[in-house]
Amino acid sequence: MSSLTFSTKNVMTMCWREFLEHRNGMVTVPLIIAAILLILAIFAAVTAISGFGTVDVDGFSFDSSDFANGMEEWLDQSSATRSKIFAGLLLGVSSPIFAIAFVVTVFQLLGSLFDERSDRSILFWKSMPISDVETVASKYLAAVVMLPLVALAVTVLVQIAVLILMSVVVGFYGFNPWTIVLSNVPFLSVLFSSIIFIFLHALWALPLFAWFMLASAYAPRAPLLFAVVPPVLIIVLEGIITRSGKFALLLGDLVTGYGYGGVIEEQVGESFADGNDITIAPFVDFGRVAEGFFSLQFLIGTIVGVAFLAGAVYLRRARAL
Amino acid sequence: MTSQTPLIQARGLGKTYGGVAALKPSTFDIPEGCVLGVIGANGAGKTTMLNAILGLMSYEGELKVLGRDPFLERAELMQEVCFISDVATLPKWARVRDVISMVERVHPKFDRAVFEHRFAKTKIKLGSRVKTLSKGMTVQLHLAIVMAIDAKLLVLDEPTLGLDIIFRKDFYESLIGEYFDEGRTIIITTHQVEEIEAILSDVMFIREGEIVLRAAMDDLSNRIAAVEVHPDHTEAAMALNPIWRRTSLGRTIFMFEDVPHGELAQFGEVRRVSLSDVFVAKMQGMSPAPQSVPAAPAFAAAGE
Numbered sequence: 001m002s003s004l005t006f007s008t009k010n011v012m013t014m015c016w017r018e019f020l021e022h023r024n025g026m027v028t029v030p031l032i033i034a035a036i037l038l039i040l041a042i043f044a045a046v047t048a049i050s051g052f053g054t055v056d057v058d059g060f061s062f063d064s065s066d067f068a069n070g071m072e073e074w075l076d077q078s079s080a081t082r083s084k085i086f087a088g089l090l091l092g093v094s095s096p097i098f099a100i101a102f103v104v105t106v107f108q109l110l111g112s113l114f115d116e117r118s119d120r121s122i123l124f125w126k127s128m129p130i131s132d133v134e135t136v137a138s139k140y141l142a143a144v145v146m147l148p149l150v151a152l153a154v155t156v157l158v159q160i161a162v163l164i165l166m167s168v169v170v171g172f173y174g175f176n177p178w179t180i181v182l183s184n185v186p187f188l189s190v191l192f193s194s195i196i197f198i199f200l201h202a203l204w205a206l207p208l209f210a211w212f213m214l215a216s217a218y219a220p221r222a223p224l225l226f227a228v229v230p231p232v233l234i235i236v237l238e239g240i241i242t243r244s245g246k247f248a249l250l251l252g253d254l255v256t257g258y259g260y261g262g263v264i265e266e267q268v269g270e271s272f273a274d275g276n277d278i279t280i281a282p283f284v285d286f287g288r289v290a291e292g293f294f295s296l297q298f299l300i301g302t303i304v305g306v307a308f309l310a311g312a313v314y315l316r317r318a319r320a321l
Numbered sequence: 322m323t324s325q326t327p328l329i330q331a332r333g334l335g336k337t338y339g340g341v342a343a344l345k346p347s348t349f350d351i352p353e354g355c356v357l358g359v360i361g362a363n364g365a366g367k368t369t370m371l372n373a374i375l376g377l378m379s380y381e382g383e384l385k386v387l388g389r390d391p392f393l394e395r396a397e398l399m400q401e402v403c404f405i406s407d408v409a410t411l412p413k414w415a416r417v418r419d420v421i422s423m424v425e426r427v428h429p430k431f432d433r434a435v436f437e438h439r440f441a442k443t444k445i446k447l448g449s450r451v452k453t454l455s456k457g458m459t460v461q462l463h464l465a466i467v468m469a470i471d472a473k474l475l476v477l478d479e480p481t482l483g484l485d486i487i488f489r490k491d492f493y494e495s496l497i498g499e500y501f502d503e504g505r506t507i508i509i510t511t512h513q514v515e516e517i518e519a520i521l522s523d524v525m526f527i528r529e530g531e532i533v534l535r536a537a538m539d540d541l542s543n544r545i546a547a548v549e550v551h552p553d554h555t556e557a558a559m560a561l562n563p564i565w566r567r568t569s570l571g572r573t574i575f576m577f578e579d580v581p582h583g584e585l586a587q588f589g590e591v592r593r594v595s596l597s598d599v600f601v602a603k604m605q606g607m608s609p610a611p612q613s614v615p616a617a618p619a620f621a622a623a624g625e
Contacts (some may be wrong), residue, residue: 131396
């Protein structure tokens with residue numbers, strides 16, 4: 001059907017268009033969070049160098065006033081434990097950035113098909129040979145895949161900066177930064193895990209993200225309201241009628257990417273539990289991921305999500321404004 | 322597309338919103354190579370008709386634009402069709418250079434060199450954001466983009482609304498002087514008849530969702546004429562089904578459609594009418610609504 005024209009080149013161009021429009025949300029916001037994290041890290045480094053305070057990372061703590069002693073204790077730990085602690089540190093850097101990125105994604109989706117109607121620029125875009133399917137696909141991909149990938153790039157920069165800071169502190173006390181810090185960092189594991197998580201989350205939370213796009217395409221005003229009210233009504237009605245909260249739990253799963261997000265957390269522990277040395281393998285249990293893909297919940301979620309996206313395409317096609 | 326096949330074919334084309342007909346079923350052809358003015362009051366159904374032609378909404382009846390169903394095949398159609406709907410629809414957040422690169426990437430018929438030739442005449446800066454441009458500059462930019470696209474059909478819906486007279490004149494001059502040729506077709510809607518009268522080859526009047534006149538401009542003066550009728554001959558004049566009548570200062574003028582000039586000559590001197598006169602006549606009909614009576618149109622004597 002020719003109304004469903006789909007050209008990858010057009011989608012790529014329109015993704016780039018989304019990037020230009022949402023540069024603030026995609027780049028500036030994660031950079032601000034990154035700056036805050038860096039300031040905290042520098043503060044911690046200065047504290048360490050000036051010999052005050054206690055550093056406490058994931059159960060391992062030492063008093064920085066007794067740095068040399070602390071380093072010896074640190075080297076007494078198994079390398080698996082050290083790697084695990086650094087994995088925790090790297091994920092600790094990425095989680096605030098990704099949490100904010102998720103919020104930005106939601107708002108970008110809510111504006112995706114609403115803003116162009118409210119500023120009438122839809123009339124310009126519709127005068128271009130770009131189909132509604134291509135438009136919806138590009139806006140979805142930009143918000144759900146491209147945006148977190150940009151956030152990841154920023155995250156990696158912060159992680160590198162934090163590791164450099166730690167190395168400087170360690171070097172300041174006359175220890176070898178390589179043995180104390182860098183050789184213990186499962187940098188690639190965390191990176192690969194994050195990339196995989198982004199794609200898994202884009203698939204897993206499809207019905208959630210697609211719902212925001214549908215609300216954006218439908219809402220005559222205030223898309224946030226149109227997105228939030230129906231699920232809240234369902235939660236309230238479920239609570240009144242069956243005195244249960246399954247729908248709320250389901251939504252929570254979709255937001256946090258449980259099933260995949262959970263897998264990663266568990267795997268961080270497991271990867272190092274059996275005395276594994278530093279690893280580059282992602283903390284993903286692919287067996288469980290595959291299991292997730294073949295689950296009824298995922299199947300239903302995908303069908304519902306695709307239906308929401310189809311609804312968004314239909315609404316965009318049917319409405320001039 | 323052969324010259325025999327009309328560019329646009331509408332058969333019973335209509336649109337109903339909640340039981341109200343925005344466009345009553347209309348049948349018409351628009352041939353290739355014309356400059357058609359679609360003229361009507363606000364809310365008459367002009368935009369409804371154009372939105373159907375541009376694939377911006379669903380419709381009843383049959384419609385083919387360049388042989389395609391516009392609603393189902395809008396994206397393909399937009400390779401051959403361009404439109405400016407309303408002023409200032411360019412994305413306000415974008416920089417001028419970004420808009421141009423985006424069009425260049427998605428539109429296979431966009432010619433950068435043609436664009437730059439025209440763009441150089443404006444005072445618009447490539448680094449400016451669209452939202453900082455004046456209304457006139459935005460229209461200039463949009464027109465420069467559209468004129469660099471080698472389209473078969475260009476549709477302009479009130480393209481100069483709210484612009485001052487210098488921009489409007491320039492707009493239409495460059496449109497006809499630099500863009501229009503025999504292979505192209507232009508459809509313009511407006512309610513400012515005088516402004517586009519000179520550039521039109523064809524005209525269509527829409528009133529309350531209905532096409533009340535469809536004519537070539539060359540034909541208009543043959544088909545529609547006015548004559549001053551002495552009160553003694555009023556009955557005879559009425560028998561010829563005038564489309565409009567106006568009495569002022571004791572003189573009565575009748576306007577007729579498709580009545581041979583020879584027959585009208587019995588009443589007095591047959592006068593040619595301007596497009597705006599015809600417009601007023603067609604909009605008011607025989608019983609003008611008192612609240613919307615504009616100044617009586619000035620008639621030019623035949624032969625002028």
